Amino acid sequence: xxxxxxxxxxxxxxxxxxxxxxxxxxxxxxxxxxxxxxxxxxxxxxxxxxxxxxxxxxxxxxxxxxxxxxxxxxxxxxxxxxxxxxxxxxxxxxxxxxxxxxxxxxxxxxxxxxxxxxxxxxxxxxxxxxxxxxxxxxxxxxxxxxxxxxxxxxxxxxxxxxxxxxxxxxxxxxxxxxxxxxxxxxxxxxxxxxxxxxxxxxxxxxxxxxxxxxxxxxxxxxxxxxxxxxxxxxxxxxxxxxxxxxxxxxxxxxx
Amino acid sequence: xxxxxxxxxxxxxxxxxxxxxxxxxxxxxxxxxxxxxxxxxxxxxxxxxxxxxxxxxxxxxxxxxxxxxxxxxxxxxxxxxxxxxxxxxxxxxxxxxxxxxxxxxxxxxxxxxxxxxxxxxxxxxxxxxxxxxxxxxxxxxxxxxxxxxxxxxxxxxxxxxxxxxxxxxxxxxxxxxxxxxxxxxxxxxxxxxxxxxxxxxxxxxxxxxxxxxxxxxxxxxxxxxxxxxxxxxxxxxxxxxxxxxxxxxxxxxxx
Numbered sequence: 001x002x003x004x005x006x007x008x009x010x011x012x013x014x015x016x017x018x019x020x021x022x023x024x025x026x027x028x029x030x031x032x033x034x035x036x037x038x039x040x041x042x043x044x045x046x047x048x049x050x051x052x053x054x055x056x057x058x059x060x061x062x063x064x065x066x067x068x069x070x071x072x073x074x075x076x077x078x079x080x081x082x083x084x085x086x087x088x089x090x091x092x093x094x095x096x097x098x099x100x101x102x103x104x105x106x107x108x109x110x111x112x113x114x115x116x117x118x119x120x121x122x123x124x125x126x127x128x129x130x131x132x133x134x135x136x137x138x139x140x141x142x143x144x145x146x147x148x149x150x151x152x153x154x155x156x157x158x159x160x161x162x163x164x165x166x167x168x169x170x171x172x173x174x175x176x177x178x179x180x181x182x183x184x185x186x187x188x189x190x191x192x193x194x195x196x197x198x199x200x201x202x203x204x205x206x207x208x209x210x211x212x213x214x215x216x217x218x219x220x221x222x223x224x225x226x227x228x229x230x231x232x233x234x235x236x237x238x239x240x241x242x243x244x245x246x247x248x249x250x251x252x253x254x255x
Numbered sequence: 256x257x258x259x260x261x262x263x264x265x266x267x268x269x270x271x272x273x274x275x276x277x278x279x280x281x282x283x284x285x286x287x288x289x290x291x292x293x294x295x296x297x298x299x300x301x302x303x304x305x306x307x308x309x310x311x312x313x314x315x316x317x318x319x320x321x322x323x324x325x326x327x328x329x330x331x332x333x334x335x336x337x338x339x340x341x342x343x344x345x346x347x348x349x350x351x352x353x354x355x356x357x358x359x360x361x362x363x364x365x366x367x368x369x370x371x372x373x374x375x376x377x378x379x380x381x382x383x384x385x386x387x388x389x390x391x392x393x394x395x396x397x398x399x400x401x402x403x404x405x406x407x408x409x410x411x412x413x414x415x416x417x418x419x420x421x422x423x424x425x426x427x428x429x430x431x432x433x434x435x436x437x438x439x440x441x442x443x444x445x446x447x448x449x450x451x452x453x454x455x456x457x458x459x460x461x462x463x464x465x466x467x468x469x470x471x472x473x474x475x476x477x478x479x480x481x482x483x484x485x486x487x488x489x490x491x492x493x494x495x496x497x498x499x500x501x502x503x504x505x506x507x508x509x510x
Contacts, residue, residue, distance in 0.1 A: 011377040030357065055377075077373065085380040118332065122266040123311075123382060125340040135393065181264075 004072065005095040006031075006045075011086040013073075013090050013238065017053040017210075018060070027051075027087060031062065034082050038068045038075065048101040048245040051110055052197075054237030056127065059109075059244040063101040066230040077159055078094050099247075104139050107171065107192050107246035112203040113184035113239045121182035128184045129203075129239035135210035137175060142216040143209040144173045144187070146223060147202065154226035156205070158197035158234065166226075175200075188243075205232035256320050259327065260298075260350040261286075263315040266341040268381050269286055269494065272308040273315070282306075282342060286317065289337050293323045293330065303356040305498040307452075307493030314345075314499040318356035321360055353497035354502075362426065362447050362501035363464065367458040368439035368494045376437035383439045384458075384494035392430060392440075397471040398464040399428045399442070399480060402457065409481035411460070412473075412491065413452035421481075423448050428457075444500075462485035 008031075015208035028045055042227075048061040070078070072092040079089045093187045098104075113128040115121075120130045147153075154166040170191040178185040187203055190214050209216060213232070222230045263286075271279035275287070290298045303316040325333070327347040334344045368383040370376075377383045378440075384419055402408075402425050409421040425446040433440040442458055464471060468487070477485045 009377055020308045058376075080374045085375070090374075090436075118338070119335045119343050119345075122264055122341045122343055127378060152317055181345075197404050218294075 001069055002064060003097055004064050004097045004100050005093045005094075005099060005101065006062045006064065007090040007130075008062060009088045009090055010056060010060065012051060012054050013055045015053065015087060017055070018049065018051045025061075027057075028062075030083065031079075032194045035064060036068070038064050038070055038078070040068070048105045049242045050147075051240075052141060052237050053240055055240045055242065056238075057242040060242050061101045061105070061245040062103070062248075063095060063099055063104075076105040082252055090127060101245070105193075105245050106144035106246050106248055108242065109172040109190040109244040109246075110194070110199045111187065111241045111243050112189075112199055112235060113241065114178075114187075114203075114207070115181060116179060116185050117181045119181050124182060124184065126238055126246060127220040129198075129236050131207055132157075133211055135207065136176070136212060137185075137210065139212070139216050140206045140210040141175050143206055143219040144175065144202075146216075146219040148173055151223055152226055153195055153198055153223075155223055155228060155231050156198045156226065157195035159199065160229070163195065163242060165249045166195055167193065168198075181202040182238075189246075200237065200240060201228075203235040203239070206221045207235065256322055258350045258352055259319050259321060259330075260354060260356065261317045262318065262345040262348075262371075262399060264313045264319060264343045264345055265311060265315065266381070267306060267311045267342060268310050270308065273302045273304065273306045274311070274415075282315075283317075284333050285338065286334075289334055290319060290321070293325055293333070294321050295323070298416075301356045303360045304377055304449075304497045306497055307492050307497075308447075310495045310497065312497040315497050316411055316500040316502075318350060318354055318359075325505045337397060338349075355386070356500070359502050360448075360500050361503055363447060363449060363497065364443065364445040364499040364501075365449070365454045366496045366498050367442040367444075367454060368492075368496065369375075369442075369462070370436060371440050372432060372436045372438050375480075379437060379439065381493055382496075384491050386462055388466055389463065390439045390440075391467060392432070392465065394467070394471050395461045395465040396430050398461055398474040399430065399457075401466035401474040402478065403428055405479035408450055408453055408485060410486050411453045411456040413456060414450040414483070418450065421450055423450065423453070439494075445499075445501075455488060455492065455495060457488040458490040458494070462490065499504060 011173045018027050020026045021030045031045050045064045049157045076092040115128045150169040152167050174187045176186045269289045273282050275281045275284045286300050300317045300319045301304045331344045331347045403426040408423045428444045
């Protein structure tokens with residue numbers, strides 16, 4: 001049986017999220033339904049990141065085991081012909097037998113996009129959070145820097161999950177400039193793993209630093225408190241993009 | 256009575272076009288309905304370009320006469336608060352008493368966006384025409400150059416209009432590169448006026464030059480024939496953007 005690695009982009013606006021749900025249309029469900037006719041049987045697709053409703057991806061990775069012998073380029077083209085335009089298969093690669101999109105992942109990169117202007121261009125309003133108020137970017141950058149490294153991120157974890165540890169490593173985090181109604185300000189954050197709503201909770205909190213709610217020095221205490229109530233709001237899902245998933249060499253072809 | 260110049264951006268996907276129709280939602284109708292409460296009476300908005308259903312704008316200009324004394328920045332903000340996210344007021348300026356968005360215009364610029372790749376990013380599929388086949392860009396550029404200048408463009412005019420002359424001047428036309436699923440190839444075209452579907456007919460024809468249907472030398476004969484049947488297909492509306500409208504200095508504030 002072959003093991004395939006699919007790299008995907010999707011506009012999350014109309015989906016209930018990555019994961020199949022009892023109600024509504026999920027990205028996973030649409031993909032599994034599109035793959036089944038090639039296999040002649042139901043298939044299960046594993047995604048690296050179980051993105052929430054409304055969250056987008058430009059580099060989601062999924063793995064799927066197939067007996068079908070269709071070559072990978074033909075499969076990519078055929079999937080794109082039947083999938084809705086909101087989901088595109090960027091590539092299909094043969095993976096090692098033990099490759100699993102989620103369990104083999106060693107890291108992920110997310111981007112959170114904010115339009116910091118009086119209004120948002122009609123062409124990106126589905127893909128960025130509108131924050132019209134003036135933001136102190138230096139304060140947002142200084143507060144973000146505190147989060148870099150290995151920490152217990154319980155402060156930035158939403159309830160409703162059951163993970164054994166809330167310790168994670170953020171390998172890089174920082175803002176890249178953007179101003180005007182159609183050029184987003186982007187928080188780019190890479191790490192070995194992310195807790196529930198972690199990127200959105202960090203983003204919402206950093207924006208409150210930018211609006212002057214706390215001095216930048218407050219971030220270290222906030223992180224140490226392990227109390228979700230000490231941090232800021234959860235940024236809305238539609239500004240969030242899963243941009244890349246990292247793997248060890250060998251567990252899968254080039255990342 | 257004041258005369259105002261509004262600059263607008265809109266995502267044309269969900270509209271029947273600029274102009275009010277018996278059925279469906281038009282950009283003009285939505286704007287007029289949004290302005291009426293400020294005036295306390297029905298208002299008429301004139302647009303520089305009567306864009307077709309599905310065509311977008313990032314620099315449409317409209318004029319409207321109002322008695323309301325609301326200052327222009329407050330009006331822009333208030334309109335953006337009530338308009339759907341698909342329409343944004345970029346600016347409101349006081350215009351000369353005789354300014355008319357359409358009749359005062361001395362030129363317009365359009366862009367036509369094409370994704371020339373095996374698939375289209377989910378984030379721009381509403382805003383670009385997908386042409387997956389290989390294109391000879393040099394041939395498309397050479398054929399485009401023939402159209403520059405003052406010509407009778409009857410070859411590129413769709414039926415169903417009643418204009419006294421089909422002579423227009425294209426002041427500049429050219430392609431700017433783009434490749435991959437999310438970076439469009441763009442035809443940028445400026446002129447003193449455009450016939451019905453002229454930009455889409457030119458684009459559709461240039462793409463056929465790019466696919467080798469005719470040698471570049473055929474464009475001059477095609478233009479001279481004044482026969483719509485000699486040219487290529489009409490490119491779909493969703494790749495087209497009205498990007499700017501030009502005016503003489505004095506008829507309106509800065510363009």
